[in-house]
Amino acid sequence: MRMAEKLAGLPPYIFAQLDEHVYKLREAGKTDIVDFGKADPDHPTPIEVVRRLQETAADEENHHYPAFRGSLFFRKAVAAWYKERFGVDVNPEKEVLALIGSKEGLFHISLAYIGQGDVGLVPDPSFPAYNDGVFFAGGEASRMPLTRENRFLPDLDAIPDEIRKRAKLLFLNYPNNPTGVLAPDDFIEKVIRFARENEVVVCYDHAYCEITFDGVRSRSFLEYSGAKDVGVEFFTFSKAFNMAGWRLGAAVGNEEVINSLLVVQSHINSGVFAPIQFAGTTALAEVWHSEFGTEMRKEYQRRRDYAIDKFEQIGWEVHKPAGTVYLWVPVAGGMTSLEFANRLLDEYSVVVAPGTAFGETGEGFVRLSLTTAYQNVVKGIDRVCEAIEKWR
Structure with a gap:
């Protein structure tokens, strides 16, 4: 065949x-x-999360198809956590979308914005899902080298005008896989200006926000002024709560982008199993405070x-x-x-x-x-x- x-x-x-x-x-x-x-984290998922799954999976009311956008109780929990963790206000009804793991969202966002002739700006090196999503959407991935000399940050000024004109998405990931660096404030502020000037959607992969060292705190992209106007952030439970196999994440941010991603996902999957969303709520509301x-x-x-x-x-x-x-x-x-x-x-x-x-x-x-x-x-x-x- x-x-x-x-x-x-x-x-x-x-x-x-x-x-x-x-x-x-x-x-x-x-x-x-x-x-x-x-x-793949070697430690188990917190027992409180496992028990919440067991309890809610036993309830036949949770055996139906979930809402495509994610259950409102889950989206409210994500919004409450973003407020407490990052000081960011997001509307759970319009600015939060449940994901079957953040990888799914980072891949599918290209299907919402990239077509033939369009460009996705992708860090190099980076998580393969960014590049693969652009490829499957029929677009062109323009790779932005991350070098030690440039502090493992992409050089936005080096992007040619011809590429800027065709660019629709800009993928970023800090704390960064694979280099382990964090992005300084002045760089993120520059990213927001770049996105606004070039009408590019920022797709900020914040998978490792809870794994930082030496007392350093990772800031959300949405903490920066103007960030919500130009992009969305992708959060995953995989690394933050040792829930890699559970496949649970969230996209948070710009309402228009969230809706565009929702359109794509509603044609591809049927949402996140409700008991997994209950378990994620427990992770955010209880485990995070432990x-x-x-x-x-x-x-x-x-x-x-x-x-x-x-x-x-x-x-x-x-x-x-x-x-x-x-x-x-x-x-x-x-x-x-x-x-x-x-x-x-x-x-x-x-x-x-x-x-x-x-x-x-x-x-x-x-x-x-x-x-x-x-x-x-x-x-x-x-x-x-x-x-x-x-x-x-």
Whole structure:
């Protein structure tokens, strides 16, 4: 059977290739593998959230199709949390949309705004869903390099006039996957001016807003003056509450953009199962007020600090992330990022994601996800450092 030509134009999904590689090694008897490849939290979902799901799933009133926009009780909970967490006022009836995970919204937003000849401005490196959404919508992704020299921020002034005229969406993500940096205030203010002047919708991926270090707080895009006029923010429960498999998120912000995304989603899915929305409400209203977030940040920082200290001991310069669960590590030995990742797996039983999985600018780096137990982090980082010393 012939698949659509469009699929042939997609780059290979490197994470699927990594999974296959790991599977074959385990089938061959290699079991002591440290997996830094996936960003799947290793700790369980808070028990309060699980119990709320169990209770509400047992109620037959919740077994019907949910509202496409999301249940009002959930949208009110999101709005209340945004007010308490960020000091931002949003209308739960018009400016909040429930998502089956933020990835879905970040992909589908392109279907609402991108057509043939249109451009989506996509950071490079970045989460693949931004680029893929633009591609499936029939548009062109214009990649904006994120380099150490530019503090891992896109250079908006370098975007050619011809691209600006065709641009419809601008994707941003801070705390940033994969580099771990936060965006300074002056940059976000510049983004808002850029979006207004060029009539571009800002799609702000705030997936890691609750995972920051050294007492730093991540600000919502919507906290900035004029932000709601030009864009929306995407929040996910996956990392904030260890709810990756639950598939729950929200888009918050500009009413017109929310409505446009709702139109697309109403043709593609039938909404989020109501008990999952109840569970998410419990996460926002109860778990967020507990010590859960503090303990989570403390544990991720412990893992980050061990890794950074170890790299410093061998004289290998690795950017110290201010947030997220990632390390953005330069490769050694003049290898490509894919060669380095494959050798680490074959020779040291460590899984890392090659930087090119996130875009061409990722060449020369690998991403390490610290979503594995501390003892595995120690074991895996020690192995990575041993490999770097050998290959450098």
